[in-house]
Amino acid sequence: MLQVYLVRHGETQWNAERRIQGQSDSALTEKGEQQAQQVAERARALGITHIISSDLGRTRQTASIIAQACGCDVTLDARLRELDMGVLEQRHIDGLTEEEEGWRRQLVNGTPDGRIPDGESMVELSERMQSALNACLELPEGSRPLLVSHGMALGCLVSTILGLPAWAERRLRLRNCSLSRVDYQQSPWLASGWVVETAGDVSHLDAPALDEMQR
Numbered sequence: 001m002l003q004v005y006l007v008r009h010g011e012t013q014w015n016a017e018r019r020i021q022g023q024s025d026s027a028l029t030e031k032g033e034q035q036a037q038q039v040a041e042r043a044r045a046l047g048i049t050h051i052i053s054s055d056l057g058r059t060r061q062t063a064s065i066i067a068q069a070c071g072c073d074v075t076l077d078a079r080l081r082e083l084d085m086g087v088l089e090q091r092h093i094d095g096l097t098e099e100e101e102g103w104r105r106q107l108v109n110g111t112p113d114g115r116i117p118d119g120e121s122m123v124e125l126s127e128r129m130q131s132a133l134n135a136c137l138e139l140p141e142g143s144r145p146l147l148v149s150h151g152m153a154l155g156c157l158v159s160t161i162l163g164l165p166a167w168a169e170r171r172l173r174l175r176n177c178s179l180s181r182v183d184y185q186q187s188p189w190l191a192s193g194w195v196v197e198t199a200g201d202v203s204h205l206d207a208p209a210l211d212e213m214q215r
Ligand SMILES: O=C(O)[C@H](O)COP(=O)(O)O
Pocket: 008, 009, 015, 019, 020, 021, 022, 023, 082, 085, 149, 150, 151, 152
């Protein structure tokens, strides 16, 4: 059975400052680098064979720390990028106008095709994430891949595997450098396809990152 590990990147400057990143980028903080080292140790013990990362800077930085520990290369895949948050990227969450906050809320309240102007919808995000995950099925037998991606992107992927709508992702708390695992199973009596083994595990971190509500 193929087991795929999912890691959110380490804490960044803008995570810590409560600024919206989307497909814009900021570097890992010192704490983010330490988190990456800690998840890298866990990945090494798990025997990861392939690392596939979103091509944004913060995921590449995290993936290269994990790759060093696991002794494998990193393949970049733009399908693993964070949701495109259009005109709100780089803004402080606390400085949004009521109208802007309304655009942001559309992403998680079930508005059909809800999106921030110039941005992407959650359904579009879930389609590209699902397609990046399905690409793992083409890896050689015995592979144990690890994908490095982002909070909303991974939350949306795990939500849709559970049969929830793409916009349910906010019901999952996926902290920086948390580890999730999804398995591909084929069974005549259980659900065939992807199943969620674990989501948001931070037991390898000495101090779990704060989530957006706590910062
Ligand atoms: O700020 C953002 O873009 C996200 O909601 C969090 O994204 P991240 O997982 O890339 O920090």
